[in-house]
Amino acid sequence: MATLDQKITRKERERQEREEKILELARTMLREVGYLGLSMDRIAAEMEYSKGTIYQHFCNKEEIILALANEALEKRLEMFEAAATWSGAETSRDRMAAIGAAAEEFVERYPQHFSVEQIVRSSSIWEKTSEERRQFMQVCEGRCMAIVSGVVREALAQGDLELPAGRSVEDLVFGLWSLNFGAYTIITSSEALEEIGIADPIAALRQSQNFMLDGYRWRPLSSEHDFNETFDQVKREVFGNG
């Protein structure tokens, strides 16, 4: 019985390993040759498996992209959650900075994941899976925003922050989101930023974020606290990136 169980387990394990391998390959290819360059033929050729086998795992090219996007989403969520519950945060703004650090870490550690998100966003992959797309994208965006919004609301509750008239919590989050998404997109897709004077875009991004929140008067202001240090601390303590 044990043998049988083991057998099943091994087969299943092999299956999952194969699936992971397909996704890994797809992720890399997506990064290297883009959505257009990603083809089932190429994936099959690059693996030691045949086309048919790939199709036994994913019945669509789109399903692969979908799976990839799901992975990316889950990874990011996981990291955001870890950051949002960081025990070292003394203020609500610390917590916000921690999430910023998580976003930074995410792109650095999993650049392919970020790539996938951009492709999913820009491509017309979804024409077929249109209905699912709307749901998936929205869930993705919604859950990510919920974490950030939670921290903002906490700040409001604690009196660290007041919103200007007519602005909602989500508007603030949208600002941070745009800034981060835009920055990483430019960093990822622009070669030679240095040559146009941007030596350290990550530092510039941190600065911009801090100043934006200063503008909102989220206390403590960046003039009162070194959030740069907070970023580094989070990356060290939460993500072991020292």
Added chain:
Amino acid sequence: MATLDQKITRKERERQEREEKILELARTMLREVGYLGLSMDRIAAEMEYSKGTIYQHFCNKEEIILALANEALEKRLEMFEAAATWSGAETSRDRMAAIGAAAEEFVERYPQHFSVEQIVRSSSIWEKTSEERRQFMQVCEGRCMAIVSGVVREALAQGDLELPAGRSVEDLVFGLWSLNFGAYTIITSSEALEEIGIADPIAALRQSQNFMLDGYRWRPLSSEHDFNETFDQVKREVFGNG
């Protein structure tokens, strides 16, 4: 001689008109059916010219995209320049706001152009023209930045703004650029932002920009001046969008 010249001129004019028509068609198709849907066959079918003729103008499908991106760049530059030299600006920060308004107007007025920029940025179109790409992208980014940088430098010169230690003019510009590019990308590619709480993303973007510059202590602060009004004024006076 005059006749000959005229003839050449007419031919040349016809040639340029044809070229413009091809690009116009390609632009529309790109927006409607995406990069994947854009095909030389389809372009030819939709025109009164044949495929061969189109190839006489653009020896590549990629060349067409390149030309489209060029157009977009030129259009944006033109608008940025108009904004940067707006006579109604009383302060350096007014001028900065004017450029923000130009960016807003650009996306609203020429959504296809913005589309093209995103495609160019995300696609692996460039494999063949990789060398040209680096140059082109850099020129694109460089010229746009130069205008914005100019305004920042003016602010520094006039004492309206001091940069924090370690930050360059380009870092500030990068922040604005990221924020804007990110915001418009999200707006363009997310369906149903409203459902996740972002009712007026453009307003949120303006706010974020203003607060970011407030963070930099660029005077007058947004608490001292209604830049929202400046945005509207520029769109009215410079771009006739009232």
Added chain:
Amino acid sequence: MATLDQKITRKERERQEREEKILELARTMLREVGYLGLSMDRIAAEMEYSKGTIYQHFCNKEEIILALANEALEKRLEMFEAAATWSGAETSRDRMAAIGAAAEEFVERYPQHFSVEQIVRSSSIWEKTSEERRQFMQVCEGRCMAIVSGVVREALAQGDLELPAGRSVEDLVFGLWSLNFGAYTIITSSEALEEIGIADPIAALRQSQNFMLDGYRWRPLSSEHDFNETFDQVKREVFGNG
């Protein structure tokens, strides 16, 4: 020994049940999705058995079709035999009408079976099994004809019918066969016969058959006897279709 026998019997019974189940499924699928839609994968997916197991029963996709055709043949033969030995027949022509009723009943009761016959007839399934085909098809046609021929010969023997010069028993049978096969094919494959004026094709078929036999001077003529009533009677009494 008895135990062993029983075991073998049970196994064999299970095997046959499985085989029957495969065929049942295939028959239904053939009708629903056509020959093109019939696939080993789909059959396996729809059953609780795997592809490999199915291949243990039928080493070919074609073999399944062959088996299906065999079933159809057997079913029809069975019904023809029942009709040919109908105790209610008073004349040889009654007996002939009874077979006509059987053919009618067959198509009505087992439309899938008729479907299979047509597919087998039209498809080039047989390339591989070509040798078997010739045998099988001939056996099929031969045995069916034998029954009908038997009735014709009986009529000749009893003096109800004389054949015109140069015509054989088989020629008469061929006429009936053609008429029936053609009619059911048209009925099955034509949508909206009614719109082209054929409101009741079954009645038209009965009429045509009767008149053809009248032409042969097979007594009693349809003017002397209501064969329509005979048809209904057979369907009621022999096939319980009332």
Added chain:
Amino acid sequence: MATLDQKITRKERERQEREEKILELARTMLREVGYLGLSMDRIAAEMEYSKGTIYQHFCNKEEIILALANEALEKRLEMFEAAATWSGAETSRDRMAAIGAAAEEFVERYPQHFSVEQIVRSSSIWEKTSEERRQFMQVCEGRCMAIVSGVVREALAQGDLELPAGRSVEDLVFGLWSLNFGAYTIITSSEALEEIGIADPIAALRQSQNFMLDGYRWRPLSSEHDFNETFDQVKREVFGNG
């Protein structure tokens, strides 16, 4: 100008010749390997043209079948019309026999055309073009029937024929249609009819037709006139098959 015209004419002629060649090939392949065996790859391989070229003529595999079916329909209609207007017909039943001869000639002269009709009828080709199918099939059947119905109505008008109670003109036509379609199908798809006793199926079909019409009391009866001779005469005089 003449040169230009000629050029266009030649190109167009070449195009049509190519198209005809594709259809000819497809027709033969359809007959030899059936609908399933017909593939764009095979057509392309068998011609000296590439797959792309084939697709420039027919944008679908189905379009080819459709074109083939159209050809068959037109050919048959043409032959039916020629038969229906045969000047040698002395009676309405002569005219009917002439159409029978046309049907015979059609299958003999263009067996592939008849093949196409059967395939179109039996296959699930039409799943995609389902809407068009209904129309096309109906037009096909309708136009063919109209000619035959016309002759029947003429017979009624001239008093050569009375219909039994409850039977329509179309019912009679349906009988003839079924008989012919069925007979040719069996002849085409059954190997070795002779071995099961049907030495001359064409003769048997003629006989069956004649007797069916005799049953309807369509005068002159086949006992009063040698319609076999009429058949041969039509094939000779109208179709030059002597």
Added chain:
DNA sequence: AATGAATGAGCGTTCATTCAT
């Protein structure tokens, strides 16, 4: 005996590109 992972040839179709006219 039963399984289902793996195969790989084949399918219909698209499309950038070339080149004879």
Added chain:
DNA sequence: GATGAATGAACGCTCATTCAT
């Protein structure tokens, strides 16, 4: 200079069949 027929590699996908377990 303009044309569009011709190409052929590539695509996403299917499926009958095999075979190690």
